[in-house]
Amino acid sequence: MLETSEERSQVTVEELQALTEAFEHFTRQTDQLREAYGQLKDEAERVDLELEKANLALQQKVRELDEANNFQRSILESIPIAVVVTDLDGAILTFNPAAEKMWGCSRQQAIGRDFRDVMKPHDALLAGVIERRYRQETLRREVGEGETRIISSTACLVEDSSSRPIGATQLDRDITRECELESQLRQQEKLADLGRMAAGLAHEIRKPLNGIKGFASILERRFEADGRQHRYIENIIGAADRLNGMLSRLLDFARPDTLQAGPCDLRSEAEQICEFVRAEHSFERGEIVVDIPDEACWVVADRSKIKQVILNLVTNGVEALEGPGEVRVTACLEADNERLVRMMVSDTGRGIAKDKVGKILEPFYTEKKGGTGLGLAIVSRILQLHGSELLIDSEPGRGTTMQFRLAAYVKTEER
Numbered sequence: 001m002l003e004t005s006e007e008r009s010q011v012t013v014e015e016l017q018a019l020t021e022a023f024e025h026f027t028r029q030t031d032q033l034r035e036a037y038g039q040l041k042d043e044a045e046r047v048d049l050e051l052e053k054a055n056l057a058l059q060q061k062v063r064e065l066d067e068a069n070n071f072q073r074s075i076l077e078s079i080p081i082a083v084v085v086t087d088l089d090g091a092i093l094t095f096n097p098a099a100e101k102m103w104g105c106s107r108q109q110a111i112g113r114d115f116r117d118v119m120k121p122h123d124a125l126l127a128g129v130i131e132r133r134y135r136q137e138t139l140r141r142e143v144g145e146g147e148t149r150i151i152s153s154t155a156c157l158v159e160d161s162s163s164r165p166i167g168a169t170q171l172d173r174d175i176t177r178e179c180e181l182e183s184q185l186r187q188q189e190k191l192a193d194l195g196r197m198a199a200g201l202a203h204e205i206r207k208p209l210n211g212i213k214g215f216a217s218i219l220e221r222r223f224e225a226d227g228r229q230h231r232y233i234e235n236i237i238g239a240a241d242r243l244n245g246m247l248s249r250l251l252d253f254a255r256p257d258t259l260q261a262g263p264c265d266l267r268s269e270a271e272q273i274c275e276f277v278r279a280e281h282s283f284e285r286g287e288i289v290v291d292i293p294d295e296a297c298w299v300v301a302d303r304s305k306i307k308q309v310i311l312n313l314v315t316n317g318v319e320a321l322e323g324p325g326e327v328r329v330t331a332c333l334e335a336d337n338e339r340l341v342r343m344m345v346s347d348t349g350r351g352i353a354k355d356k357v358g359k360i361l362e363p364f365y366t367e368k369k370g371g372t373g374l375g376l377a378i379v380s381r382i383l384q385l386h387g388s389e390l391l392i393d394s395e396p397g398r399g400t401t402m403q404f405r406l407a408a409y410v411k412t413e414e415r
Helices: 005-078 097-103 115-119 124-132 176-222 228-254 266-281 303-320 375-385
Strands: 082-087 092-095 136-145 147-159 165-174 261-265 286-291 298-302 325-334 337-347 391-394 400-408
Touching (some): 082 115, 092 115, 115 124, 124 147, 124 165, 147 176, 176 228, 176 375, 261 303, 303 325, 303 337, 303 400
Parallel strands (some): 286 325
Antiparallel strands (some): 082 092, 147 165, 261 298, 325 337, 391 400
């Protein structure tokens, strides 16, 4: 059956209407999609911005952590304290340059090894902290490696944020120089006290002492020179002279600490002193040798006080000889500092026991018959005034070397 023109027209209108609705729906969907895309784009831009900010913040944190790590590493590298950090099993995690020097082991060799293998025989402190979980323990000990060093050590646990142990660390500090300075300070305090005492003591004793010597001299003139009474009086006068000499040495501590420093020729002074010692001791037990080169002759010092130092050291060297031997006076420029001259007085005598080396600078300590124990104490005091110190190297049966340093005197054309 054939469609009429009216029916075809009606179909076309319906199709157009449906098509129009479809286009309108498509348009609405497109607008929604466009709106959703815009929102998604805005959200993506916002997320990108937040990610960029987070990334910048993260980069800043990384830089701060790197700076903190570099700062901590720099501290560990530069501090003069040996730092060893281990885990709870004892494996070494951190080993700074000071630890390398302290324990004689490189970082590459130490990292990962058990601390007991590296720090023997001084591993007991850290072992005690790890094994018994002590929070902290401190120890002062002496380490002998050619020369004795005094080490102050502290070991403690390393804990996390919850206070649970995760490792341990030991800090070792060489306090040898500090102990030496403390000893020097105590010595200076002793000398100061002795000086104050000497000033009053000498004043009180010298008056009756001079009276004793005076009356003894009167009696001496009244008795025959070969009589027994005359010998007794000579003993009295000799004892008074010895006591007067001791008082004079005591007064050296009471005098003001002043120097009259100037150019001083060590070789000339040493030769005069040695000639005097040879004559006084009728020296037959060996030789006294002065060997000071031209470049080490001149120093800046108080001439009279340095003569006293040389006299005491040379006399001690001569008295230490028990048979044929030698006392040698030498000097040289310091190898690492030509502005300093090192002077040495060595003997081939009986030497000094190690436990007595630290005592011989103390006032009144002596093992010599008839000695006062003030000679080396005065030497030490004089050298301290010059900013120096007396170093003693001795071993029983192998002699003794006593040395000190003074500022070199440099001659110029103006002088």
